[in-house]
Amino acid sequence: MKDTYILAIESSCDETSVSINKNGREEIATVVLTQMDIHAQFGGVVPEVASRHHIENITMVIEECLTKANMTMEEIDAVAVTYGPGLIGSLLIGLQAAKTLAYIYHKPLIPVHHIAGHIYANALVESMKFPLIALVVSGGHTELIYMKEDYSFEKIGGTLDDAVGEAYDKVARVIELPYPGGPRVDQLAHEGEDTYHLPIPLDDESYDFSFSGLKSAVINLAHNEKQRGNELNKANLATSFQNRVVEVLTKKTMRALEEYNVDHLIVAGGVAANKGLREKLTELCEEKNIHLTFPPMKYCTDNAAMIGAAGYYAYKLGRVADLTLNSKANDKLQ
């Protein structure tokens, strides 16, 4: 069978990335240009600044990726692009570049949902066995998704307020960790002890999550300790916070696996890099004989390799867009 090559572009937040994927499984070349250091000085991603950097970098990143792969646009079968969700100004740069390439080379244009990308990052590691449950955890998402086949996303639960990554970033700010705070909370959590009493967030029979209460509890606790003149043990607070988060995430995920009679779990998104979550899920899945796939660390942050993998399966299903395709800041995974 003829090989299929997908050129994929991702620019939904502060990474300009291009990747070439072969047959879904193989990453031929990927280039990721991150703006993290630029946004660090602002304490978070500034959308207009991000857009300005994307446009400066986009053609260079495409060129570097093709050079690295030793390929030309003529050898590419389709162009995949993250159309959303994300920062609209940033998404538009990748989208217009992708449309231009698709148009001038007469290639199909494949729209990819950013979260589908995170899920399909796992296809770069091993083939996805359906049915499966995907736990999507990132700065913008906390969702449990049941997939009975490719591109069938049944959301069985999600966050009612903050995404888990968002809660991490806010807690990082409370305990004065520099941006990006999430990974630093995770690191600190491994140095402390679970001494602070914090509520387990939304510990009920649903598959939904809520982290705003836990976040507020952390803020109040830090405030009260300060009022009393007590020194806050940051490491212990990080550990206590992380344990509550991991507890509720793993508890509901394990229950979903049981109820849906699924023995393959994949974890996707930036928070999939969280060591606390990795350790606990690994332990529980071993116990229950569940096959667990974590994306390698390099696929946890935003990258086009995952868009290439997701783009390949979308292409095989004929999910092609026309040139009126628009970027969407918010869009349901479907």
Next chain:
Amino acid sequence: MRNLFIDTASSRIILAILEDDKIVYEKNVENDMNLSTRIFPLIDEMFQKTNMQPIDIDRIYVVNGPGSFTGVRIGVTIAKTMAWALHKEIVPLSELELMATTSVEQTYKVPYIDARREAVFGAIYDKDNQVLLKEQYISIEELCKHIPDMNDVAFLGYTPIHIDGTIVEPNVNLSMLIKRHQNDRSLNPHEVNPNYLKRTEAEEKLEKSLHD
């Protein structure tokens, strides 16, 4: 020389193909909120009607600002990607200079784009299209101080601003603009980027905090 012209920076979308400075095709339509979805169907219509393909173009002229930041970026992304991929020449042009190709009776021409908060992206040209005040982000009040004769000036803009003077809707002369720039050196597409004339608020605040 076969030229492609792309302008998505202002309230109009202007697409054109010119043989040297002679217009073969020109489309000038209102730029609404749907630029991102409309631009490629319009580009495709242009190539269909002229029976051409992007590969047939020798040089791309793209308006890189000032204007709507998102609008500018859409046109520039398309132009630089096309120029890079097809190894075409690329030359950035100014939206204000384009607007100033409008012919008026007055001696002075002040093309402007509303930048809100009583400020504009503006410039001042005389009758021979010589620049009297180079394009910049400037308060309307300050801009007016630079105009030699307030009774003999045409303000060229697509949207109204608070000003005591004659506002004329631009009626651009693409042929004149392209002729003026036909000997401009082509740039490396990677280096063709928007000319915003204004830093982001976040950068301005950061700079200020570092000075304080």
